Amino acid sequence: MSKEAAATTKKARSQAAEVWRQFRRNKGAVAGSAIVLVIVFIALFADVLLDYDTQVIGQNVADRLQWPNANHWFGTDELGRDIFCRILYGTRFSCSVGLVAVTIGLVIGVTLGAVAGYFGGAIEEIIMRSTDILSAVPNMLMAIVIVSVLGQSIWNLMFAVGITSVPQFVRITRAAVLTVRNQEYVEASKAIGLNNRKIIFRHILPNCLSPIIVQATLRVASAIISASSLSFLGLGVPAPDPEWGALLSGGRKYIRDYAYMTFFPGLAIMITVLALNLMGDGLRDALDPKLKK
Numbered sequence: 670m671s672k673e674a675a676a677t678t679k680k681a682r683s684q685a686a687e688v689w690r691q692f693r694r695n696k697g698a699v700a701g702s703a704i705v706l707v708i709v710f711i712a713l714f715a716d717v718l719l720d721y722d723t724q725v726i727g728q729n730v731a732d733r734l735q736w737p738n739a740n741h742w743f744g745t746d747e748l749g750r751d752i753f754c755r756i757l758y759g760t761r762f763s764c765s766v767g768l769v770a771v772t773i774g775l776v777i778g779v780t781l782g783a784v785a786g787y788f789g790g791a792i793e794e795i796i797m798r799s800t801d802i803l804s805a806v807p808n809m810l811m812a813i814v815i816v817s818v819l820g821q822s823i824w825n826l827m828f829a830v831g832i833t834s835v836p837q838f839v840r841i842t843r844a845a846v847l848t849v850r851n852q853e854y855v856e857a858s859k860a861i862g863l864n865n866r867k868i869i870f871r872h873i874l875p876n877c878l879s880p881i882i883v884q885a886t887l888r889v890a891s892a893i894i895s896a897s898s899l900s901f902l903g904l905g906v907p908a909p910d911p912e913w914g915a916l917l918s919g920g921r922k923y924i925r926d927y928a929y930m931t932f933f934p935g936l937a938i939m940i941t942v943l944a945l946n947l948m949g950d951g952l953r954d955a956l957d958p959k960l961k962k
Contacts, residue, residue, distance in 0.1 A: 767889045882956065
């Protein structure tokens with residue numbers, strides 16, 4: 670390893686250590702991250718923790734509409750299914766939709782934003798005006814239209830929610846690229862003959878990651894809310910899969926007499942979104958040099 674490469678590696682490690690030091694000073698961010706880790710663990714090992722056929726979608730009419738008790742911690746629904754088990758398993762669907770949707774928005778948005786910020790001119794105008802048009806349509810309305818056209822499925826739900834995330838990633842990436850595109854290392858890359866694709870993806874975008882990472886973390890929370898809203902309207906994950914929004918929708922007709930059927934799914938959404946927002950705020954504070962103390 671050359672001295673220059675060793676120095677670069679050492680600097681990167683030092684920066685990572687400083688980010689971690691700043692992040693762990695934020696107690697809310699640490700608590701949010703711990704909750705997110707638990708949620709991710711449940712989502713990954715849902716099949717191990719629960720039997721899908723018997724504990725998640727299996728019906729037991731004899732136990733229908735039971736309030737929370739020792740046998741059913743969150744009560745049962747109108748078909749006798751344990752709500753606690755369905756919420757746990759539903760973590761997989763809600764988290765998967767959030768992560769995949771944000772990945773779709775990130776890939777499309779970052780690519781378009783980087784191209785707009787780097788090239789400027791007519792290309793930038795076309796991309797940014799198209800982004801403005803997309804932003805003018807309410808996210809939920811756009812997602813409803815996309816799912817209605819493509820049909821109800823978890824993949825179409827992911828795509829619809831992902832498309833609504835594109836404008837935010839375009840704007841943030843473009844702004845970040847504008848701040849670095851005239852730096853000396855970019856000019857040096859052009860001077861030695863690197864093509865534009867390599868300059869953008871090897872030299873510019875790696876130096877724009879901080880705001881993109883923060884935005885992605887916060888957008889996962891928004892994506893989970895959007896997906897739950899679509900499922901609540903009957904346009905999300907098809908039954909009998911226990912996505913959190915679908916659980917809310919199923920319990921609304923019983924809300925007067927069996928409020929627990931909507932309370933616990935709503936609580937799961939609230940805790941997840943709060944944890945992701947706390948973690949995102951912590952990352953923003955740790956990665957933004959202006960906020961370091």
